[in-house]
Amino acid sequence: MSGLASASGAPNPWLTAAAWRGLFRDRPMIPLLGLLAVLVVISDLVRPGIVSPEWVSVILRAAVLLAILAGCQTLTMLTGGIDLSVGAVASMSGFVVASFAAGAGTPTGIVVALVAAALAGFVTGIGVGVFRVHPLIMTLGMSFVILGLANVWQLQSVVTSTGVPPAFRWLGSQAFADVVPFSLLVFLPVAGLILVALKLTGYGRLLYAIGDNPVAARLSGARSWQVLVVLYVVSALLAAVAGFLYSGYTNVASVTLVDSAVLPSVAAAVIGGTSILGGRGGYGGTIVGTLILTVISSLLSSLGYPEAVRQILFGTIIVAVAAAYTRVTGEA
């Protein structure tokens, strides 16, 4: 009844279903930020007083790590791909630096790790771009290769958990005045770069073009294999940086450290409105998606739920958000 009334009188176009639909489709950030705000309010209602600068700092420290990995997923998903090798690359990078820290020094370790990551990304990019292997398979295969090689390297160099360089520990787990995490020093430039690259550069346009319609992109002169090779190298480098922060955050150097973050990173990008089919989305939404996931998991643990219930709710929420998104925008 009210829908009919507002449609005929049209006193406020914002109340119509179509207008809402348009708002959600064109400005996905608004409903996402709304969801985030609701979650923060719920957190505070459940545990009054928990929302404080320190709480924000804890959330940010965890979210930054996931956000960088979700950046890899956003970029690759825009072209219709996915990068399941981020976990292996990130773990490998953190581990390599830790294994070099005692001997050759941290800077050498960082260079070796970045070169190894870039090489892995290059191979992935050649596979996806030139040989047209499905990105899911290519990155899956590469993660086996990287994990295996990292394990071989582990046997060559015995590393204990104290091997994580102090600089990483400071960067990953400390915060300025216990409020502003130092990992933002890494994250803000990275995020700015991704946002600018996607919004303002030709390369960003190419990513959207290839994901939206590969044939049209090729016919308009885009050399998609070059774009894809660069993309997967960039993704691997981002994963390596995330790996450095992870090892610092957890103070652990292990070749499987980041594996458990791969699926959440995909989930964060999906919740942020990036289509897994390519061509639609952006990094802004992904950052908010990451914050939403982090707040949810913190909320669930503050409620004292066991890990099992947290996982169940986590999965359910991802399906629910993705379903709502599809329902509202009418596209997958």
Added chain:
Amino acid sequence: MSALSGTVDTARARPADALAAWARRNAWDLGLVGFLVGLLVFTKLIQPSYGVPGVQGLAISVLPLALAAVAQAIVVLSGGIDLSLGSMMALVNVVAATQMQGQSEEFGVAVVLGALLLGLALGAVNGSLIVLTRVPDIVVTLAMSFVWAGFALLVLPTPGGGSAKWLPELVTGSLGNEWIPKAAVVLIIVVALIWIPVRRSWLGLSLYAIGSNRLAAFRSGVSVGRTRILAYTLMGLFAALGGLSLTASTGIGIPVPGPYTLLSVAAVVLGGVSLAGGRGSVFGPILGVIILQLIRTDMTFLDVDTNLATVLQGLILIGVVMIGSLVQIRASRA
């Protein structure tokens, strides 16, 4: 006379032609069989003592992954993918192990039947969510992998539980000839009893149809949504069998998903099933699983670091797909 000899000729030629056509259709599977035989000969050469125990061990270690590969293959054939397979297997595994612990052997039968029903239900939930929400299958099954793993942890927080005695006995040892491991017999029977009737029915036909061209299938009167749900339901059944085989081979329940999701995708691709759907069979992936496992065994015989076996598995996976897509690119250019 000449006409007669002509008919004789065609009659004689027809089986050969049919055989050639069959060989062309199953070229990939035959290649895998050839590769597997070569690999077995190679194994025997580098380890002359490789014999009955080796084959027995191979069959038992392959069983869970082979069932997982069949499960994944069914979904991939229908044009989907399921990333929650490993979690589903873990959930069925712990449910079976907790329910069978300390119970009678007869009750074990009921538990196994219940576990199979549970698998069907889990698969149906996945399929229905994908069809009803219209969210891409990767995203839904990715999310459901958390859900099923969570339920598994809820049922059994730490590894434990037990198994009816007859369940491990069903898959260990040999049947008649010592060269025929029971695990292999079980695998063949299960696949033959479930998959072959499905493959030959309307369901199998529509499954391949929606995998190769969803729109064409829809316009030919295939109920796409229902077929997709049934494909996932069938996958759930094989995932349950895989979970039960874990209970059988370990004797306990382990709530943490094994590497079965990703390995099953690898085996499916290696088995010649197109990730785009509609092309391949469930037998190729089984051969793929055996080959992957045998390579691992060979590398331990050769005293090679097992970590390099992981590297090799990855390289094989990538290499096979690269060759496959190269052939496809060539063909489309010609």
